[in-house]
Amino acid sequence: MNYFKNIKNAFKFKNCINYIIVGAMLIISLVMSSMGELPRSSADLLAQMGYSILLAVSLNLVVGFLGELSLGHAGFMCVGAYIGCYFANSLYEVIDSKLLVLIISMLIGGSVAAVFGLIIGLPALRLKGDYLAIVTLAFGEIVRTIFKNQPAFGAALGLSTKRFGSDLYIVALIVVLISLFLIQNIIRSKHGRAITAIRDNEIAAKAMGINITYYKLFVFVFAAFFAGVAGVIFGSKVTPVTYSFFSFNYSIEILVMVVLGGMGNITGSIISAVFITYLNFQLQDKLPGELAALKYLVYAIILILVVIYNNAPKLAALREKLSISNAISSKKKSKNPAAQHDDKNRWDVVPTKIPMDEIVSTDLKQEKAYTPDKPEKGGTE
C-alpha cells in the first residue's frame, strides 16, 4: 500500500512543478494551434526551447549535481545531431512514419552520444576540476573537427537533414517531459544522493563505499544521452546540420543557462533555458551590426555577477540578508537551518590548507548552501 501513498505524494505541487511548467507550455501551444493562432515562428521557438531545456537540465546533472565542469556539452549534441540525422536520412527511405523515424533516430543519436559520454567520462575518473574542464573542451573541439572532415557527413557543407515540420515542438516538449521524469527520479533516489555526496566530498564518499567510478561515468553517460537527443531534435528542425553551430560558444551558452538558473536546481535550469532562448529570439533583430556583441556582454556580466554573488565568501552575510526564502519565512526562522549560524557551540572555520595539487586533492566544494531538489519524503518521515 506504501506504493499508492507514495504515488500520491509524487503528485504534490512542489514535486511536479517542472512538469507543470513544461506541460503548460505544451497545452497552451496546442490550444493556440488548434485555434489556428500559433504562428510558425512560435512553433519553431517552442521546439528550440525544448532542446535548450534538455541541454540545460542535462548539463546541470554534470555541473550542478556531480560538481564537475563540462565545457563540451555542445560536442555531445553535435554527435547526436550528426549520427541521429544520418540514420534518419536512411530510415526515411524504409519507414513512412515521420514520427517513428524521429523516435528511432533520437534513440540512436542519444545512444551514440552516450557512448561518447562514456569515452569522455573515462578521463573524468582521473581528473578533476580545471583539468577535466579543459579535457571536455578539447573533446568538443575534436568531435567537431572530425565531423567537419567526413565527406559522409557532408564535410564543410554540413549534413542535409529532413525537417520534421512545424509539429516538431509537440514531440520536443513531450520528450522534455519524459526526460524530466527520468532525470528527476534519478536525482531524488539513492543514486542521486550518491552523486551529490561525490560533489560535496569525494574523499568521504569514497570512504563510505560509494563507487565513484560507476557514478561519474553514469552521470556523464546519462547527460550525454539527453544532449544527443537534443541534437537530433535540433537536426530535425535545422538543415543543414553544420559543425560550426556546436562551437565552444554554444557550450558556454548552455553553461550560462545552468549558472543563471542555479547550479543543482532543475526548475531554475528550465526557466533560464526558456528565458535565454526567448531572449536570443527577440534580440535577433533588435541589435543591429556590432551591437550584437551586447548580448554576449550581457551573458558575460550575468556569469560574473551571479557566480560572485553566490560564491564570494565575503558576501555570505549579504546573501543571507537578501535571501528570498528568509524574507518570506521570517516567522519560521526557528526551523530555518541557516539560523543555527548563531549557535555558540559551532566550531569556527577550521583553517585548512589550500589543496596542494588540484588534480588529486581538490574538493569541488560549494561555499553556498545548495538547494538540490529535496527527495520525496518516504511516507512517514
Next chain:
Amino acid sequence: MKTFKKVVAAAMSLALIGSCFAGCGAKNAKSGAAGEYTANNTEYFIGSTGPLTGDAASYGISVNNGAMLAVEEINAAGGLNGVKFKFEMKDDKATAQDATTGYNSLYEAGMQISLGSVTTDSCDSFATSAVEDNLFYITPSASAAKVIDGRDNGFRVCFGDPDQGTLAADYIVETYKNAGVIYNTSDSYSMGVYEAFKAEMGVKGATFTEATFDAENNKDFSTQIATLKDCDVIFLPMYYTEGSLICKAATAKGCKADLIGTDGFDGIADLIDSKTVSNKVKYITPFDAESKNETVSKFVESYKAKYGKTPDQFAADGYDAIYAIYNAMKAAGVNDVTIAPSDLCETVKASITASDFSLTGATGTMTWDATGACHKELQFKDVL
C-alpha cells in the same frame, strides 16, 4: 517556504511563456492562418537573411546596402505600376538556425518574394523553407551547387562554385607551369570551388600541389606557403580575410608565386598594399568598380553617394538581384500587391527563364535557365 519559492518560479515561468506567445501573436492577430499574411500588404515585400553580425558580417551588410539602393531607385521611379517595394534583411549570423527563424518571421510579416540568404549554409536552410512554401528566391551570393540544385524556385545572381573552379583551372593551365592551391577545409565555399578546380585540372591532365587550413583554428600560414614555395601560381579559393594573411605570409616567406583569388576576394585591397605584399595578386570577379560601363558606373556613383564607400561585389550582387526580381515581375505584368508568394513564384519563374529575358546590371549581362544558375561573363582583376 520551499513551496513558496516554487510557486514564484512557476508564476515567473508561466509569465515568460505567455509573453512569448503575446510577442508573436500580436503582430498577426488580424491575419489568422498562414497564407493570408500577405493580405495586408501595401508594398511588394522582398525578404532576405544574411550575416549582419559576426565574422561574415561584411558580406551581409554589403548585400543589404546594394539591395536597399536598388529598392530606393525603383521606388523613386514610381515602383511597379505605382506599387512600391519593401526590402528587409534579417540577421542570421551565417547560421542555418537563424536563417530559419528569420525566414519564419519574414513570412509571417508578409514576405512575397526573396533574395534567399547571403551565405551558403543559411541559404540552404532558407531554401528548404522556401521550397515548402513555394516562395521564389534569388540569392545574390550563396554559390554552392546545392543551394539551387533540385529546387525549382531557386535562382542566383552570382557564379556557382564549380564555374569559378573550372574557370580558374583553365586559366592557370594556360598561363602557368607549376600550380598550387590552398583551401579552407572548414568552409563550404572554399571546398566547393576547390572540388571543381581539382576536377578540371584532372580533365586537363595538369598536376598541382595542395595545402589546406582550417580558418577556425589556424591563422598562421607559414607551413602551407612552405609546402607550395616552388609554385609559380597559387590559387586561393577563399574569402579575403584569410586571403590577405596568405598573401602576407607568402611575402614573408620569400615566395614569389602569383596569387589568384576567387570572387570572395574583393575587399582584400583594404588589408594589403604593395609595402606588405610583393607578390602579384589578382582575383576572379564579374564586377569591376572601376569599369567605364554606364550601368556599373551609375551604380558605383550612387552607392558611393549613399554609403560613402566603393561597393564590393556583394553589394553589386544584391543590387542586381533586386533588379532581376523587379524586371521579371514587370515582364510578367504582376499587378496585385496582395499576391500570394506561391502564385508570384510561378509567375516570376516563368518570366525569368523566358528566352528573351536578360538583365544588364552591375555585374554584367545575365540570363537564367531553369536550373536557376546565372550566365554571365567573368574577368580577372588585378589587386597588386
Next chain:
Amino acid sequence: MSDYVLETKNLGISFGGLKAVQDVNLKIKKGQIYGLIGPNGAGKTTVFNLLTGVYKPTTGTFFLNGEELTGKGQEKINHKGIARTFQNIRLFNNMSVIRNVLVGLHNQPEFKCNPFVSMLKLPKHYDTEVRMRNKAKEILKIFDLYEERNNLACNLPYGKQRKLEIARALATNPKLLLLDEPAAGMNPNETAELMDTVRYIRDNFDVTVLLIEHDIKFVSGLCDEITVLNFGTVLCQGDVEKALNDPEVVKAYIGG
C-alpha cells in the same frame, strides 16, 4: 576464521624514502575498543589511511577477519567492512543530516536498487527508499540527531558533526570502525557522552572499534588495549595502564 578482526603484519609505507610508518603489527580481537596513540606526526592517521586504502602499503599486509585486504581500493575495503571517520570532519556539508546517513546506507545489500528501477519509479524504488529512511532514522535516534535530521550537516554544532560522522560510518555496517580523534574539540560533558555512545555501538552493533585519540582520559576510560606509535614505529603495545606508564612512552610524550 581468524581469531582477530584486524591483523596487520609489518605494515609500513614510505614516501620518497621517508619511512612514515614501518613494521606496525596490530592484533585486534572481536568486540574490542582498541586505542592508537602517539605524539603529533607519529603516523597514526597514516595507519588509518593504509587500512582504508587511501595509501597502498609499501611493505606488509593486513587482514580483516583473516581475509587479506592489502592493496584494495577504498570503496572495496569499505564494502568488506572497514569504515572510518576523519580527523578534520568530512561530512557532506550541503546535504541534510539524514541524507548523510542515507549515503552511508547506500551499499547495504538489503537496499540494492538498480538505477533503472529508480528512473522509472517502480514500486521497488519506493520500497527501498522507505526502508532506507526508517533505518537511517533508527541510527539517528541512537546518536540523538533525530530532531536535526532535516538540517544541513554544515549547520550542526561541532560535537554533533563528530557524532554524525560516526553515525554515517556506522551506517555502512562495518565490522571494524576507525575513529580518528572522535573527541577532539569536545567539552568534557560531550566527551563523556561520546564514551557511552562508543560503548553502546560496540555492544549493539557487533562492531570492533579502533580509535586515535589524544585525550588520555578518554583512552584509558574506554580502550581495552592500546598501541603507542612514535616516528612511525611501534613504541609499546598492550594493556592501557601498562603502556601509558612505560618510560619510553612518557619520554616520547614529554620529549627528551
Next chain:
Amino acid sequence: MLSTLFDGLSLGAIYALIALGYTMVYGIAKMLNFAHGDIIMVGAYTILTTLTMNGHPIIGVVAAVLVCTVAGIVIEKVAYKPLRGASPLAVLITAIGVSYFLQSVAQLIFGSKSQAVQLASFGTVKIANAEINIGTLITLVVGAVIMIALTLFVKYTRTGRAMQAVSEDRGAAQLMGVNVNKIIMITFAIGSALAAAAGVFYLLQIPAVSPTLGSMPGIKAFAAAVIGGIGSIPGAMLGGVVLGVVEKFALSVPALAPYATAIEFALLILILLVRPIGILGKKRREKV
C-alpha cells in the same frame, strides 16, 4: 623539414609565452585564468590603436605591455579577488565570463571584422636550404630571453621567492608575513605583461587582429602548460614548443592537416591520462 621545424619553434615560442602566464597564475593563484588569451587580444588592439594614431611600433609595444598589465590587475581585483577561497568551479566560470566580457567589449569598440596590423616586416635568411623569416628568429631569441629572465626572477629575487612560497602553501606563506594579495596581484601583472609580449610576436607572424584572436591560442597555450606540467616554468616552455612543433608538422602532412587541432587536443588528453601532472610536473600526495 627544417623550415617546418623553425615554424613550429616560432609558433611554440608564442604558445610558451602565453603558457608561462597561465602556469604562473595557476601555480600561485590556483586558478585557471581563462581570460588570459584575451589579454593578448587587448594587447594587439592597443598596438593597432597606436599604429592608427601614427605612433611608432615601439611605442605600440610599450603601450600594449602597460595596458595589459593594468588590465590584468583590474580583472584580478574586480572578478577574481572576491572569489578567493570559493570553489575552483566558481572561479573558472567567472574567468570564462571575463573572457567573454573582453571579447564583446572589443567587438563593440573595434567591430568584429579582422583588421590588418603591420608591426614590422622582415626579410628572410637562408639556413641550410630553408628560407627562414627573420621575424621567426627574433621571436625565438626574445622568447628564450624572456623565459630565462623569468626563471631567474622567480629563483633569485625576494618577490620571486615569495611567489614560490605562496604557491607551495598559501596559509603558511601568509603566516610568514608574505602579503598574499600583493603577490597574487604581481603574478597577474607579470602574466599579463607576458601575454602582451606574446601578442606582439603573434602579430609579427599573423598580422591581423580580431576580437576572438586570443581565445584559440589561449586554450592551446593552456594545453601546452598542462602538457609541460602546470606550475613549472621550464614545463611551460617545453609544452609550448612541443605543441607548436606538433601543430606545424601535422599541418605539413596533407592527410593530417585538417585534423591538426584535433591532434593537439588529443595529445593533451593523452598526456593527462598517462601522466596527469604533465611532463615536468612534480608529484604531490593526496591529503586526507
